Amino acid sequence: LLMLVLGCTSATQNKDSKTESLEIRELEPAIRDSLDSANVVGSVLIFDPSKNTYYSNDYNRAYNVFLPASTFKIPNSIIALELGNAVDENTIIPWDSTVRDNKNWNQDLTLEEAYRYSCIPCYQALARKAGVSNMKTQLERMEYPGMVFDSSSVDLFWLQGESRISQRQQVDFLQKLKTKQQPLKPSTYTAMKKIMLFDQTDDYAIYAKTGMAIRDTVTYGWFVGYVETKGNTYYFATNIAPGEGMDLWGKFVPSRIEGMLKALRYCDILN
Numbered sequence: 001l002l003m004l005v006l007g008c009t010s011a012t013q014n015k016d017s018k019t020e021s022l023e024i025r026e027l028e029p030a031i032r033d034s035l036d037s038a039n040v041v042g043s044v045l046i047f048d049p050s051k052n053t054y055y056s057n058d059y060n061r062a063y064n065v066f067l068p069a070s071t072f073k074i075p076n077s078i079i080a081l082e083l084g085n086a087v088d089e090n091t092i093i094p095w096d097s098t099v100r101d102n103k104n105w106n107q108d109l110t111l112e113e114a115y116r117y118s119c120i121p122c123y124q125a126l127a128r129k130a131g132v133s134n135m136k137t138q139l140e141r142m143e144y145p146g147m148v149f150d151s152s153s154v155d156l157f158w159l160q161g162e163s164r165i166s167q168r169q170q171v172d173f174l175q176k177l178k179t180k181q182q183p184l185k186p187s188t189y190t191a192m193k194k195i196m197l198f199d200q201t202d203d204y205a206i207y208a209k210t211g212m213a214i215r216d217t218v219t220y221g222w223f224v225g226y227v228e229t230k231g232n233t234y235y236f237a238t239n240i241a242p243g244e245g246m247d248l249w250g251k252f253v254p255s256r257i258e259g260m261l262k263a264l265r266y267c268d269i270l271n
Contacts, residue, residue, distance in 0.1 A: 022054070023054070024053070024056070041241050042220070043057055043058040043062055043167065045168070045171060045237045046234055046264065046267065046269070048232065049175065062167040062168050064166060064167075065165055065166045066166070066220055067160070067161075068165045069158060069159060070118045070211035071165075073211075074173075075139060077123075079126070090112065093119075093126070102117070104119070111191075112194060112195045115195045124155040127155045128155045132150060132154050141182070142173070146163055146169065148163050168237075170222075170224045171237050174224065177189075178207075203271050204269075208223060209222075209223075209225060210223050212256070219248065221253070222239055223236075223238040223256040223257050227270065236263075
């Protein structure tokens with residue numbers, strides 16, 4: 001995955017449900033060998049709205065749906081802010097005093113810290129506080145699709161169960177968030193920019209979230225977000241699965257991020 005080669009110069013025209021002028025630029029066939037050599041399978045997706053163009057090694061796979069896992073911390077944070085369960089990124093989420101293996105979780109955390117440490121119990125508490133009715137209403141308002149839950153699963157549905165979302169849907173949701181097409185409070189947009197900041201240089205800023213779902217014999221990882229440059233914004237979603245025998249907590253965890261950053265650099269989106 002670290003050797004991604006993008007076919008950024010050759011393009012094919014495709015029709016899409018959103019617009020007939022959508023353009024798909026496919027990654028060169030060599031990407032298959034790169035994925036194989038990294039012992040992962042899956043797809044990367046980049047959207048350039050200024051050109052109405054998607055870049056992907058497997059655009060059809062970008063419509064396949066998966067559990068959102070910790071990428072759901074993006075809408076979960078928004079819902080907490082919209083309902084007033086969090087005032088801003090500095091709102092404290094109290095530790096429930098349960099000692100867990102992840103030491104970062106064994107303390108009071110701000111909303112921003114809970115997002116950065118991907119604190120599952122913190123966001124479960126926020127989901128329970130929101131409740132089923134408010135959670136469904138808010139998800140409908142922000143057009144975040146595919147979530148299935150009730151009172152018995154309101155604090156777990158993004159990690160297990162029937163909830164599903166695709167890479168295309170992730171990108172669509174992120175674009176509406178970035179361009180403020182969702183009916184959110186101005187203070188929510190302001191807080192989310194601070195919460196989601198992943199990396200920043202003089203030339204760009206990345207706003208993103210990782211996620212990993214482990215379900216019996218099925219494991220896959222996410223990296224979704226957008227890049228602001230001086231002249232444009234690009235949206236992305238990676239979804240990959242480990243190959244047989246791959247070390248999940250060693251090589252696989254960083255591969256979700258490294259492959260996408262390599263692709264963004266190759267297309268001159270990042271320096």
